[in-house]
Amino acid sequence: MLALTRRLVVSAAFATAAALATSAQAEKKYDTGATDTEIKIGNIMPYSGPASSYGVIGLTEKAYFDMINDQGGINGRKIKFITYDDGYSPPKAIEQARKLVESDEVLLIFQSLGTPSNTAIQKYMNAKKVPQLFVATGATKWGDPKNFPWTMGWQPNYQSEGRIYGKYILEHYPDAKIAVFWQNDDAGKDQVKGLRDGLGDKADKMIIADKSYEVSDPSIDSQIVALRDSGADTFFSWAAPKGSAQAIRKVGEIGWKPRFFLANVSTSVAGVLRPAGFENAKGIISSAYLKDPTDPAWKDDPGIKAWRAFMDKYYPEGDKVNSNNVYGYAVAQTMVQVLKQCGDDLTRENIMKQAANLKDFSSEVMLPGIKINTSPDDFFPIEQMQLMKFDGEAWHLFGDVITGEVGHETTH
Incomplete structure (x- = not known):
């Protein structure tokens, strides 16, 4: 009986040791590109x-x-x-x-x-x-x-961002006449869809003009002039940094003074607003989810x-x-x-x-x-953002954090 007990203890010890060895191996799992170091x-x-x-x-x-x-x-x-x-x-x-x-x-x-x-x-x-x-x-x-x-x-995502602007315009400028400048790719199409979703059944009435551009286009002047000539009082620029800087400068040069909304991806003071000219960028509205180092609020x-x-x-x-x-x-x-x-x-x-x-x-x-x-x-x-306005020197946040959550039905 004693020998049997001793055998059971020994085999239990072996089982424990084997289990520990297996769990040690199980703890570390690697695919290509990962090692111990x-x-x-x-x-x-x-x-x-x-x-x-x-x-x-x-x-x-x-x-x-x-x-x-x-x-x-x-x-x-x-x-x-x-x-x-x-x-x-x-x-x-x-x-x-x-x-x-x-x-x-x-x-x-x-x-x-x-x-x-x-x-x-x-x-x-x-x-x-x-x-x-x-x-x-x-x-x-x-x-x-x-x-x-x-x-x-x-x-x-761009649809969330577009919805956030749409909600804001409906609430504050329900009679706005909107002109949209957008990048001719999935990004631009997504942004326009988000704006239309945010404006809901008023979208067709409120968006009176839109012009697209290619990222490789050397100039976007003709599109901006055409959008001004539409009689719009609200302008959306959904473009990469270079295109946005060109749009801001051109809007300033032709003396157009619309309510100006700018895509979040192009809000860099150094990369977009400075080359476009701070005087042209004053009053532009965009959205943020990150702290802006140029905003004195975060000093x-x-x-x-x-x-x-x-x-x-x-x-x-x-x-x-x-x-x-x-x-x-x-x-x-x-x-x-x-x-x-x-x-x-x-x-x-x-x-x-x-x-x-x-x-x-x-x-x-x-x-x-x-x-x-x-x-x-x-x-x-990330599905939340806050609106902000450029005062000619820095961005300043206003309003509450807004959710522009896109339902799963729009994600295919």
Whole structure:
């Protein structure tokens, strides 16, 4: 009997040891691009070409990951950030995505920029089952987990933004005559749809003119003159930074004084308003979800102070007036949060699982009251914004935080 008991104890001990060994192995799971010491992250940015002013976002993200690495990395692993230029060209984006996935063997692609470029690589990324995470574009198609479970947006989508402006105009200027200038791609179409949805059944009556442009167009003067000649008193510019700067300057040059609404992606004081001329930009309304370093309201804000300290140390050549550098910081923080939640399970599947399980996460450079929330059927991390007005020197927030949530029926 004693021998039997001893045998049972021994076999129990073996079973426990085996279970511990198995659980130790189970604790660490890796896909291509992750090891005990490293996490490889790929990125595609327009460092050249018509949208090159966005390139600073990639530089900020690299600087942020450098800071994280200096602090010991994430769960002891250093981030290797590999970023390539696609010149805002879809064929080049495909080439760079293939290089990152097949040659560099990254774990995921993070923050590839631009609606056309991300559209070009979306099917490839999903066929390869490699996360295309927190893409730097607000097109609504990035929130479609049913058809594209490996692709997720980050910033408020363009339809949400359009709805927010539509709600505001209906409430304050119900008799507005609206002219819309938009980029001829999915981004522009999404924004116009959002505005129309926000205006509801009054949209056809209120929008009296619209003109599109191509990102590669050298001049947009004829479109702006035609929109002024429509007799509109309210003007929407939904264009990339270069096109928006041209539109603001042209509206000023021809002496047109409409109520002017500007897309959130083009609100950079350094990249858009300064080249357009501050005198032309005065009074423009847009929307925000991040703190603006040019707004005196945030001068002593702890979050902006932390961001400034980061810029001083890790990206000293970066422009502290450029809100794109705040954007890069906030989205890199979100990526770090996802990697922290992954623990030692650095599989591509778990990356997407954790990205779809963010609960009330906020970066210290996001506006108070704006939180990131995701779920397996909600791939829109940020859906709230606040309106703001440019006074000729800085943006100033006004009104409450508004939700422009797009129902799941519009996400296919």
